[in-house]
Amino acid sequence: MRTSNHLIGALNFLTFLLSIPILGGGIWLSGRANNTDCLKFLQWPLIVIGVAIMVVSLAGFAGACYRNIFLMYFYLWAMFVIIAALIGFVIFAYVVTDKGSDRVVPGRVYREYYLADYSGWLEKRVASDSNWRKISSCIRDSHVCPKLRRMTGGFPEAAEAFYRRKLNPVQSGCCKPPTSCGYTYVNETGWNPVGGMGGTNLDCLQWSNDQEQLCYSCNSCKAGVLASLKKSWRKVSVINIVIVIILVIVYVVACAAFRHTKRIDNDEPYGETRMEKAQPSRLHF
Incomplete structure (x- = not known):
């Protein structure tokens, strides 16, 4: 039980750390919006997702430390929604920046855009x-x-x-x-x-x-x-793809650890089925 709680707590701390580059990417896009790209609404989804991961990770960490089942359920469901939202954002970013490229200009190093x-x-x-x-x-x-x-x-x-x-x-x-x-x-x-x-x-x-x-x-x-936006979004999306992969792995491990914790709380020996617990045999070998 204690090992599972420690594992869940460590995983939540890891997801908290993963929220930092997501939030950093949103802040970086915000800086680009103020100085170069000048389209000022694109950074907010990333900032919201980064803050949400931070809050949910802290809730999961508290749930693991204090064995609070409600907080653990909240963490698992909320993190599932956040991962889905982050995947949706990455897909959206690639779809809307799919078109367009620069053109080579003879006798010039710089490129031009149409x-x-x-x-x-x-x-x-x-x-x-x-x-x-x-x-x-x-x-x-x-x-x-x-x-x-x-x-x-x-x-x-x-x-x-x-x-x-x-x-x-x-x-x-x-x-x-x-x-x-x-x-x-x-x-x-x-x-x-x-x-x-x-x-x-x-x-x-x-x-x-x-x-x-x-x-x-x-x-x-x-x-x-548009070309500047495409470059900015693609850079952030590469980082987000790596983070999504890590988040999915962490989430799967956290689910397994949580199920193991519940099994121990219900006094279920490892490998014992629910049917065996509901209708125990009178003969024990």
């Missing part, structure tokens, strides 16, 4: 006018584009140096016009059309050298946000 490559629920949510106004305002306030500027000898870096830079998706999509526009480089956030004309891409008409405008209204900027 909204036409993305589709589905997340694309519609990001690209909708009401949401995009908030997202573009967040990107502008984060000063992600001004941070691109580099000075060499009191002058902006040369075009060739800029072309060799690795830009993140938001920087590539929002801070410069698409390469297909044929604009000439002035500085990191200043580009001029050749002969006063840009390309046929509608984003070429959206581009402005006004530092408050740039390409914040461009589809390439929306695609950059």
